Amino acid sequence: MNRHVIASVLAASTLAAVGVAQAAPATYSIDPTHTFVTFEVKHFGTSTNRGRFDKKAGTVTLDKEAKIGSVDITIETGSINTGTGPFDAHLKSKDFFNAEAFPQATFKSTKFIFNGDKVxxxxxxLTLLGKTQTVVLSANNFGCYQNPMLKREVCGGDFETTIQRANFGMEYGIAYGIPNDVKLIIQVEAVKQ
Known part of the structure; x- marks a missing residue:
């Protein structure tokens, strides 16, 4: 092989490596108007109580080529909203979220798992009431699209998990039948920055 061919191969390899290096993770900001953190818990094994947190913020990083990512979300516990004022007040109290002492809950990812090109x-x-537990959010739907109004890429999906609230020290009512299991449903859309 002559020197010109070797030089061409090296140059092509270098350009390819630079191209890979430039495919850095993209940063996305959570869109609060299309992101909802809701919960469901059975009421004494009969109907289902539901509520949501109205104030949340955070960022997502995603490298679709390398199939890695991270998420960092903060939720204001005092923004809980069930549609019933007295119930909201009880949930904000020391019996449940103790929103005065613990005004924020956070979720910080440690790993993204992909199935093909999709998360x-x-x-x-998840940190709640000052206690941290590892949780796994399953994606029921995930995708990215070019938002025609924002003129930017938006990625999002529906994620869910079930936690045991007692693991975070939220034990009120368990002894007399209020379930320990709480289903979390997180609808997320984040806008590329």
Whole structure:
């Protein structure tokens, strides 16, 4: 092989490596108007109580080529909204979220799991009432699209998990039948920055 061919191969390899290096993770900001953190818990094994947190913020990083990502979300516990004022006040109290002492809950991912090109699970640490537990969010839907109004890429999906609230020290009512299991449903859309 002559020197010109070797030089061409090296140059092509270098350009390819630079191209890969430039495919860095993209940063996305959570869109609060299309992101909802809701919960469901059975009421004494009969109907289902539902509520949501109205104030949340955070960022997502995603490298679709390398199939890695991270998420960091903060939720204001005092923004809980069930549609019933007295119930909201009880949930904000020391019996449940103790929103005055613990005004924020956070989720920080430790790993994204992909199935092909789509995020299928997000593993991370949920901190609530000052206690941190590892949870796995399963993606029921995930995709990215070019938003025609924002003129930017938006990625999002529907994620869910079930937690045991007693693991975070939220034990009120368990002894007399209020379930320990709480289903979390997180609808997320984030806008590329």
């Amino acid at each position: 299928s699970q997000v593993v991370g640490d």
